[in-house]
Amino acid sequence: MFFTQAPLSKIVKLILRFILLFLLVIICQRSELPASEPAEQVRYFTRMIEFDYISWSLEALWLKWNQWALGPNSWIFQTQKPLWVKAELKLTQQIIEKESELNRLFSDPQHSHKVMEIELTSRELDLLKQKNQQLAPLAESILQEQLNELIAQKGLSLLGQSLPPPLFRTSPTPLALVISPRDVIRQDLQISLVPNLSIEEIIELENGVARSQDVSALVVEIGGVGTYPTMIMRTTDLNWLAEVIAHEWTHNYLTLHPLGINYDTSPALRTMNETTANIVGKELGSALIAKYYPELMPKPAPPSVPKQSYEKPNPPSFDFNKEMHKTRVEVDRLLSLGKVAEAEEYMEQRRQIFWENGYAIRKLNQAYFAFHGAYADEEQSAAGADPVGEAVRTLRAQQPSLAEFVHLMAWMWNENQLFQAIRQK
DSSP states (O other): OBOOOOOOOHHHHHHHHHHHHHHHHHHHGGGSOOOOHHHHHHHHHHGGGBOOHHHHHHHHHHHHHHHHHHOTTTTSBGGGHHHHHHHHHHHHHHHHHHHHHHHHHHHSTTGGGOHHHHHHHHHHHHHHHHHHHHHHHHHHHHHHHHHHHHHHHTTOSBTTBOSSOOOEEEOOOOEEEEEEOSSSOOOOEEEEEOTTOOHHHHHHHHHHHHHHHTSEEEEEEOSEEOSSSEEEOOOSOHHHHHHHHHHHHHHHHHHTSHHHHTTTTOHHHHHHHHHHHHHHHHHHHHHHHHHHOGGGSOOOOOOOOOOOTTSOOOOOOOOHHHHHHHHHHHHHHHHHTTOHHHHHHHHHHHHHHHHHTTOOOSOOSHHHHHHHTTOOOSSSSTTTTOHHHHHHHHHHHHSSSHHHHHHHHHTOOSHHHHHHHHHTO
16 A cells, blocks of 8 residues: 555644744754853864854755655655665665775876776766766655554654654765863763765864864764754665664654753763763664664574584684773873873773774874763773673663653753662662
């Protein structure tokens, strides 16, 4: 059967439009910098390269509104919808490959003799992008619908509709300049930057801010941003995409509750927000893949076979999370003793070890841990021995459903409520 969209009255449309604009305003507020002297001093370096969230969000919201009004996927059979999503991901892969081919041609010292090949590749890339401009909104609309159905099934909706609706748009995502003090790991500032900075510009910015403010600075890539609609990095990995759109929708949901409103109040509340969003993102993302794309579910690890005593044991594999956890704990110990230079030297030594084991970390410093340490849904991670992340994981384990966990977390506005909720269990 066809999936059709019921007509709405003009009054209901106006109410929905008002709600979406209201959500846009309060969600975009989270992207603004706190008015403070240190922030203004850092903005001396970033003012001309900061990302314009308001313009992006208004444009994305207008596009989503038009897509919704047209009902672009209402004519597709339910069983065919996953095929359209996969087709868009395949097209994205072709675009990435064609971009790589074009970059290779321009990098060739003999590229001046390959004008015809460059022109042909450019035309092919333009055609692929034109096709994607038509297909991407349809694939996004299908994924939004599928995620909305799962949100309702998990008890996180209102009368069958998630609030806010899980709207997202694939787009180049901004970079983020993260600032931490050198003597303690704490995110004091995060400034969103335009996505097309060169590595030379990034390093110059980090060094300039670090020297002038005596802070730890790092520019990081962002996979998704909780604007409205949410902004998601281009990808061909549907498992990753499902998890991230669910993660960013969780941020939008929490923004309507005390936990999200107080996101920037303290490092603990930021960790509570990000860890909750990671947990929800993984559960909803996995459920979406299992229901609509079961062939993409990760295969279970084969059972281990005991080795015979005469067999030489394999050396232990490098465990990124375990090693990063170990690094964070030691850095925290050194900083607590006031040994800032020793901690920074240790982080550089550890960075080289990560590099040797296949993890190309460009810079490992206090700002790195200030950013990545807020995502504490894994027992061992860059969060180190932070008790807040562990408490969020414990609370999830204590709740019989995802909805009960989210409803408890959403109405918290300080970490004491989190620890109290665990003790009451």
